[in-house]
């Protein structure tokens with residue numbers, strides 16, 4: 001095992017002068033930010049402000065044009081494609097608006113897929129715990145099409161947690177859900193931070209969702225322009241309106 005400095009272990013994700021250009025568009029413009037381990041951070045900003053690009057670069061789904069990204073003590077820029085893919089599968093959990101479950105697999109197979117892709121078996125006690133948290137114990141043999149949208153997203157959250165990832169990245173995970181179901185999914189992400197010390201980064205348009213985080217980052221024009229800590233819904237809406 002690699003020895004890490006105390007600083008590296010306290011830092012979950014670090015972006016250092018990250019710029020991402022698509023042709024003439026600077027989707028991210030010199031972004032530097034540190035996500036502390038076990039924190040829950042929301043990212044807000046107008047359409048086109050760079051939220052998804054930020055999440056993709058921070059999670060190793062895309063490589064920055066310039067700058068560096070570290071997950072724990074690992075510099076993603078030093079990893080080749082195979083190692084980067086493995087890091088994403090083993091150390092990061094993803095939740096997307098569109099659930100992205102495999103239609104032909106049942107709920108348990110979907111949840112355990114990241115482990116099986118990595119050639120490992122689920123730890124039965126952890127699988128039970130994750131399934132209990134997301135409330136799908138009586139749905140394990142159902143296929144996604146037999147579930148409600150909220151149940152599908154809860155299965156996707158379970159799939160994101162099954163590898164005990166260091167960081168969970170969620171891109172508009174409540175965008176397709178009704179408000180009550182959205183609250184359940186947010187509670188699961190909050191629990192991931194509070195119960196198991198995972199670092200959660202949530203991209204959202206919803207001030208109610210953002211206010212469940214420890215801190216809200218505001219992006220505009222590819223830059224972080226503000227942070228609101230211990231946010232109330234009113235504080236988030238107020239900052240949003242003046243962006």
Ligand SMILES: Nc1ncnc2c1ncn2[C@@H]1O[C@H](COP(=O)(O)OP(=O)(O)OP(=O)(O)O)[C@@H](O)[C@H]1O
Pocket residue numbers: 022025026027045046047048049050051052053054
């Ligand atoms: N693959 C791409 N090719 C070209 N331009 C891109 C690409 N991805 C993003 N962009 C551009 O980069 C900018 C930021 O896009 P991004 O999707 O990160 O914003 P966003 O804040 O997530 O927007 P939204 O809230 O609408 O999803 C936009 O101008 C967008 O058009």
